[in-house]
Amino acid sequence: MDQYLRTLLDDVKGGHRLSEDECRALFSVRDRQIWEIAAAADEVREQRAGTAVTWVLNQNINVTNLCVNSCGFCGYSKKPGDEGCYFYDRTEIQKKAALARTRGVSEICTVSGLHPAFTAQSYIDVYRWIHEAAPGVHLHASNPMEVAYAAMKSHMSTAGVLEMMKEAGLGSMCGTAAEILVDSVRETICREKIPTAGWVRIIKEAHTLGIPTTATIMYGHCESEADRVRHLAILREVQDETHGFTEFVPLSFIHMNTPIYRAGIARAGATGREDLLMVAVARLFLDNFNNIQVSWVKEGIKMAQLGLVAGANDLGGTMFEESISKGAGAMNTDYLDPKEMQRVAEDVGRPLRRRSTLYELLSP
Numbered sequence: 001m002d003q004y005l006r007t008l009l010d011d012v013k014g015g016h017r018l019s020e021d022e023c024r025a026l027f028s029v030r031d032r033q034i035w036e037i038a039a040a041a042d043e044v045r046e047q048r049a050g051t052a053v054t055w056v057l058n059q060n061i062n063v064t065n066l067c068v069n070s071c072g073f074c075g076y077s078k079k080p081g082d083e084g085c086y087f088y089d090r091t092e093i094q095k096k097a098a099l100a101r102t103r104g105v106s107e108i109c110t111v112s113g114l115h116p117a118f119t120a121q122s123y124i125d126v127y128r129w130i131h132e133a134a135p136g137v138h139l140h141a142s143n144p145m146e147v148a149y150a151a152m153k154s155h156m157s158t159a160g161v162l163e164m165m166k167e168a169g170l171g172s173m174c175g176t177a178a179e180i181l182v183d184s185v186r187e188t189i190c191r192e193k194i195p196t197a198g199w200v201r202i203i204k205e206a207h208t209l210g211i212p213t214t215a216t217i218m219y220g221h222c223e224s225e226a227d228r229v230r231h232l233a234i235l236r237e238v239q240d241e242t243h244g245f246t247e248f249v250p251l252s253f254i255h256m257n258t259p260i261y262r263a264g265i266a267r268a269g270a271t272g273r274e275d276l277l278m279v280a281v282a283r284l285f286l287d288n289f290n291n292i293q294v295s296w297v298k299e300g301i302k303m304a305q306l307g308l309v310a311g312a313n314d315l316g317g318t319m320f321e322e323s324i325s326k327g328a329g330a331m332n333t334d335y336l337d338p339k340e341m342q343r344v345a346e347d348v349g350r351p352l353r354r355r356s357t358l359y360e361l362l363s364p
């Protein structure tokens, strides 16, 4: 394996496109060779994304945790009447958006539960209220599941919903609800969600309409290495076709308060080795992505920092408010001070640079 791995990593640095079998071999490494994979990914990161560590000044607004679905990995959603369920009305949303504006954010991010009463118009209303209270701020919102839900509730096509959303000021869409893009896994962890083909179709529709999206994976529950590879291969295929993904964001499973963990279906999240390899292998496999983000919300800042020397070039956003991972049991997820981002970037010898949602560099 030693020589095989070394040759493979040299080939990738020279421009070889990894096959799915080769990708799986990299995910299966368990010993000190993980550092060689990380080092190769770090070199590729430098070639493709430069030395800067980027971040975005953003704020989350999760409008409601009421949700008609019951995904097994979700510790956030509630049913009507449950303790802790909430729903922000126009006044509350605009108060939060105005506060975000005073904080100087360039992005407001909003994804929520699938509220039983929501229609396509509900999403449009939320977008308009946010834009009224925070004009000029980039709206990064919804995901393929919300689009499919809005379409179903309003008897529209998903492309039609996306057109309405774009018209109402959607700047880019979240690539969440991807979880693992393998239907047998989706059947176990989120059977009510759109299947793989639906997620891919809606993402391609968004890209075709000029709505860029992120790409994500949620790993560390009950998926296999082969499932992770298939997922990455789907993302790479879509990117070859549309070039509409702005970044790849690996999301490490937060297990504590989730039904699949309690039921013994999922393990207790990814290990440190898996977190590191997910970033590094993604950097090597996704040769058509410029940006790989580490999620300090999911991994904690120390593990996120290690991701920066294993292929990642972006630290994500400040958030200010975060409910979804907190619901699943994560701690310290509300806000990351840019000063702390600067400390961890400089600690690995790299400059920190503020960016927009679409990766234009901004003044600090």
Ligand code: SF4
Pocket (backbone or CB within 6 Å): 067, 068, 069, 070, 071, 074, 075, 076, 077, 112, 113, 114, 145, 190
């Ligand atoms: S993951 Fe999203 S769709 Fe699934 S139950 Fe949670 S809030 Fe609802």
